Amino acid sequence: MKVLIVSQYYPPEAVPLPADLAQGLAARGHQVKVLTGYPNYPSGRIFPGYRQRWRHTEQDGAVAVHRVPLFADHSPSAVRRMLNYLSFAVSSATAGRLARGADVVYVYATQMTAGFGPWLWRATGGAPYVLHVQDLWPDSIVGSSFVAGGRASRLVSGVLDPWLRSAYRRAAGVIGIAPTMVSTLIARGVPKDRAHLVYNWADAGEPVTTTLPPAESPRAEIVYAGNVGDMQDLDTVVRAAHAAVDAGVRLTIVGDGVAKPALRALVDSLGAENVRFLDPVARERMREVYARADYALVSLKDRPVFRGTIPSKLQAVLSAGLPVVTTVQGDVRALVDDASAGLTADAEDVGSVEAAFRAAAALPADDRDAMGRRGRELYDTQFSRDSGISSIEGLLTAAAKGTSRR
Incomplete structure (x- = not known):
């Protein structure tokens, strides 16, 4: 053709x-x-x-x-x-x-x-x-x-x-x-x-191999990579990460967008030392980013239109074999829950996201790895x-x- x-x-x-x-x-x-x-x-x-x-x-x-x-x-x-x-x-x-x-x-x-x-x-x-x-x-x-x-x-x-x-x-x-x-x-x-x-x-390759040292205490290195916009609900995520700092939660936001200055100001006002920002990285370097994380975050505000969409970063995370933490309601939440490929929380709810972050930090490494494998299987069969x-x-x-x- x-x-x-x-x-x-x-x-x-x-x-x-x-x-x-x-x-x-x-x-x-x-x-x-x-x-x-x-x-x-x-x-x-x-x-x-x-x-x-x-x-x-x-x-x-x-x-x-x-x-x-x-x-x-x-x-x-x-x-x-x-x-x-x-x-x-x-x-x-x-x-x-x-x-x-x-x-x-x-x-x-x-x-x-x-x-x-x-x-x-x-x-x-x-x-x-x-x-x-x-x-x-x-x-x-x-x-x-x-x-x-x-x-x-x-x-x-x-x-x-x-x-x-x-x-x-x-x-x-x-x-x-x-x-x-x-x-x-x-x-x-x-x-x-x-x-x-x-x-x-998303690009398929071998699942990432983590470069993190073995955890000596509960830990959740969580990465968000993508557009830092108003609809990504990252203010809720930042507040939840700050509240869960005692559980070993650390959040890295990789990317750029219109909401980034306001998020930086929020981090400064909270004194959230467990939240950091990194500049956008090239597509081919995303696997390096995922290799330095325990979980990847996929988040959106709760709007009817988002219940029937699947952000492309979900496929990238599943392909990398990384467990998901998501606040996207509707089809995404159902996919992650049904496949047991990660943890889910309510959008725009600091307490719910904090609870998911704490659960992520407390999850044994073997269980976390199993989540990642199930996510990769979901990618291979459907994405x-x-x-x-x-x-x-x-x-x-x-x-x-x-x-x-x-």
Whole structure:
């Protein structure tokens, strides 16, 4: 097939799935192009070595990567963030010539606005497209910290809902990343035979071997690695870690984001000497980070939209063979509990998270290692890269064959 991948994010941004899919499809003999923006996530600043211009093409192995300009931003400002999303939607839609020779278009929909171009092209006789929904809209917008409730939420929903229904209806396939998300998409009008579950994946390698010395007393070295944003509920986590310092709990936060300055201030005000911050690390160095931890934290605030999502860091932790401590409610909590792959707690509840941290510190090393092994088994059976790419390849093939071209 000739496949066009549309994604607002692409390496060197630390969003690996679109590149994994592009390279995986190319390795299977397909001709793959990527349409993306200039790299600026998560800092909101254009990466060194890039300068925005109308069009730029580079090679990523066998994959041609075409970049279009956008308004670079990742701030808490609602206006600026929407400009970021909408600018890529409009800019990418002007690159319709890339889609003319494609048999099918794949949309990595972290923001649904990435689907605007494929939707428009399809409406005018272009290639079929498959939406890979990473965040439910408008839920993730109206439930976020940068859109106030009430009138603003109703306005955003009123604008987005009609277009979302049309985008779902025109899609040849819609992929959800969690069971609850798929059910929600069907309830919102996606035909049942076009709604599919494909879990996100992470790099698979051998499970990490810890570099920590043997524990002489109860201990829980807990690492959080990823976006330090308002929705990650890290203020609750910091307070819980501080409260559990006497149990041997130590928390390391690796990453960057809009909430980091406020978290640093909170740590200083609490005098939480068992909490430290590290700068973001490259994707290929994450296993070194995990090797210096007993547990990895996966956290989000308790919002309805998050109950039907699975953060990609969960797959990375499971792949590393590291036990999980999670506050993500819904599908994530059920997966971790059912597999006995870690400890779970209530989101936005300092006492519940503290209790989980204390339980983690008290757990014997053999039991902790067994949790990690069960997590890796869960990854191998449900979250592997090869199975995910194969599933998407099948959906793209069906979409390409199932629609006549004009």
